[in-house]
Amino acid sequence: MRRGIVALPIADEDRTGYTRDKFRLWLDEDHDGCNTRHEVLIAEAVIAPQIGPRCKLTGGSWYSWYDGETWTDPNDLDIDHVVPLAEAWDSGASAWTSAERNAYANDLGDERSLTAVTDNVNQAKGDKDPAEWVPALNRCDYLVDWVVVKSRWREKADAAEVAALNRIADGCPDTEITFVLAR
Template sequence: MSAAACIPGASHEDAKPPSADPSTSASGGKNGTRGLSDAIGWLKMARESRTGYERDKFRLWTDADHDGCDTRKEVLLAEAVKKPRQGKGCKLTGGSWRSYYDDKTVTDARKLDIDHVVPLAEAWDSGASKWTAQRREQYANDLGAERSLVAVSLGPNRTKGDKDPAEWMPPTKDATCTYVADWVAAKLRWKLTVDQAEQTKLQQMAAGCPSTKVTFTPAP
């Protein structure tokens, strides 16, 4: 889950022919890699609705593999630039992380949020409202994709809140291509829709990211 690469979560494989249904273009367990603009074109457009949303409908920070470390700590361990010491009960001390939203180094895990790249409320708006509670729990604790969850500074994450890219982008310009690729990959992975303003903004951003490619694996 390192955020140090130029385009974390984006693949550098050669692009494969597009498919009208991206779920049918899997190759080696992954969907065909496409340029960012093409990948955005795979997203289904639909109106959003937040009716019935409650954050508690997404169960957070579970310990699916029963190793003593919940999802938050698993992300911190995976993304650490300098590994923290792991004590009893998965208590983490020391370590350092690079928050790619604001390009800052953080040396205190308590000053990091684990951000759902596509926020829970946004996921609800764009398809998760129809899911089972179990499916929403899987989404909220998605460790199966490197870029669905990222460790970032408190400030930009709190400013982001539930906003989509039409309303918020990372303050560091160098994070733009990474963030848009992460967003698109997460939405494709979970078959979430986009609204008109969101799609327009994503395509505007993609125009400045000609070498960025997106590969995603459909959520099980």
């Protein structure tokens, strides 16, 4: 993980022009009737849900690894962009095409990009980077996921973010990270 942190290009971030609607959320890329949100819920279910018409999910169970809670109602979960959309914008997505931003917002190509977590925990995280927020549990796993997503999408990091990543990584095993570039 340390090499991944060191490899992140450091640059000031700029939120100029950001609006959430510049990223199209929850597409059904494979046209199977289940959008990205549902695909993540299906993939991360501890107990597989039944999939009904219009991809209505019932009967499943999900574990939110940010806070250790288990949920049986998918409405109690948000799909978290590990690196939030606004942070992605600040870190380079402002220069991407619409298609690249949509691909980022619906990235099922790496399981570390999107994760189902307790809704109010995700809302407390908001658009914060690790200098401002990390989950109560599994901080080291979160850092690995953060570095992978930033690296996979060739995003920059600001100095405060890198300092926080290094500080938190001091208490983590130096995990080797691998990923496939998304762009």
